[in-house]
Amino acid sequence: MTYAIQAEGLVKRYGETRALDGVDLLVPQGRLLGVLGPNGAGKTTAVRILATLLRPDAGTALVGGYDVTSQAHQVRSLIGLTGQYAAVDEMLTGVENLVMIGRLLGMTRADSRARAGELLERFDLSDAGGRAAKTYSGGMRRRLDLAASLVGRPQVLFLDEPTTGLDPRSRTDLWSVVRGLMADGVTVLLTTQYLEEADQLADDIVVFDHGRVIAFGTSDQLKATTGAQVLEVRPSQAEHLDLVGKVLADVLGEIPDLSGGRATASVHDPATVPAIVRRLDEQGVIASELALRKSSLDEVFLAITGHLPEDEETPDKEEAFA
Ligand SMILES: Nc1ncnc2c1ncn2[C@@H]1O[C@H](COP(=O)(O)OP(=O)(O)OP(=O)(O)O)[C@@H](O)[C@H]1O
Ligand SMILES: [Mg+2]
Incomplete structure (x- = not known):
């Protein structure tokens, strides 16, 4: 089997905090791995390392067969990243945001415009494409953000809590977009605090807690762990x-x-x-x-860790969409 993502023994420390404490991850090409975990579990840290934005203190990771530290340039050419907080430029319109990324990726102006139009259409943003992104709702920004990560037609896509803060309708809309990407053969690593989301989308799920993988399996396998x-x-x-x-x-x-x-x-x-x-x-x-x-994944989490994911801290993500 070909693996799009292969990580072994990833460690990242911040002073006393072990954000990642020896994490292994394996994602076969074309599959979606759900990384499930409460606030502070280490999800974003793992994504940032795999997306070449952060160097691990120990361990190795290959994305598309390239090493994320020594071959970061090659890795960047084949990945897309939608960060946890919307990264669109507020002052630019939807079209301008996407065209700018296309140009940064070395596409011609005409190609960039064509790709922007195609993506805005796909994300139901065509009507809003000419408006500054600061006028967008949280859900629209999230969609524009996801569109931005797709401009370069990535083979491997990282989605860090793509639906946090979205209403149920926008969440299910985004799920169908993600399913479409999977149908196109894109490998996806998606982090989430929503057990239902991992259940809906993921082929395989890893559960993070305190920088470690505490469980791994398909949704059904994890549910069966509660016996x-x-x-x-x-x-x-x-x-x-x-x-x-x-x-x-x-x-x-x-x-x-x-x-x-x-x-x-x-x-x-x-x-x-x-x-x-x-x-x-x-x-x-x-x-x-x-x-x-x-059993629900909530019950699985409870069975594995002795506490519910929400017990740790109160999620405080709303400001990102203010
Ligand atoms: N730049 C940093 N400096 C210090 N500590 C950090 C830094 N980045 C992350 N941490 C700590 O590392 C741990 C893991 O953080 P991380 O952001 O990876 O968690 P997460 O699973 O993405 O959480 P959330 O669901 O809240 O986004 C946390 O304890 C966090 O406080
Ligand atoms: Mg995070």
Whole structure:
């Protein structure tokens, strides 16, 4: 298999802080690796090293077969980067931003303009292309930023939290753009704090915590690490919740979570579910919601680290879009 990204033992220290503490990454060509982790986990540091913007203190990384430290120039010619904070020039229009990048990449004026038009169209920005970027909404800037990273038709694309701060609609729009890139054969490394995002887009997922990879696998493999599915039962009458909790505890041998008006418990053997349904029926409990699902990545993170990603710090990214 050909790997577009191969990193081994990456270390980056800032004083006492080990932003990266021995990270290995492998991304096969044409695949999307989701790097999932809470604030301060080391995601941006890893992206900056792979994108040749930062030198590692130890370890090696190859992108497209080129070494990111000794062959940075070659690496730069085949990558695109959408940083965590929108990097568009506020004073320039959408078209001007993209044309400028094309020119910097050595494209002719005509080619740059053609590429700009094509990308604005693709990102639904054609109408806004003549307006200064400072008049754009956060979502529009994010799209322009992503368009900017695609001007040079990169083989490998780094997207650092591309949807942080976007509303759900803009987020799903951006997901479909990313899927389009994957269909074109682009290799993507995408960082995110959103478990759902990694679940939606990624072929493989690595989970970062405190500068280390604490888990690796496909979304399904990671979900399987909790060794369980999850049963959720919401009684149609709220006063039946304790009774539902008792039935689940009796059958599953585990105290369920009773928050949010429903009982939630891990199920290790799906064959126990019919027994639960029978017991609920005998007790006269009607369920308005009864679902057996795979563990969410949130639950996986909790199982691996003992805490939820949000527990670390409060995300404070909004100012980037102010
Ligand atoms: N230039 C720097 N100087 C000092 N410490 C830094 C620097 N850059 C990063 N760090 C520290 O390294 C750690 C990892 O930071 P990094 O930005 O890579 O995390 P992240 O996973 O991208 O977080 P977020 O989700 O908040 O963007 C953090 O503890 C951060 O404070
Ligand atoms: Mg970051």
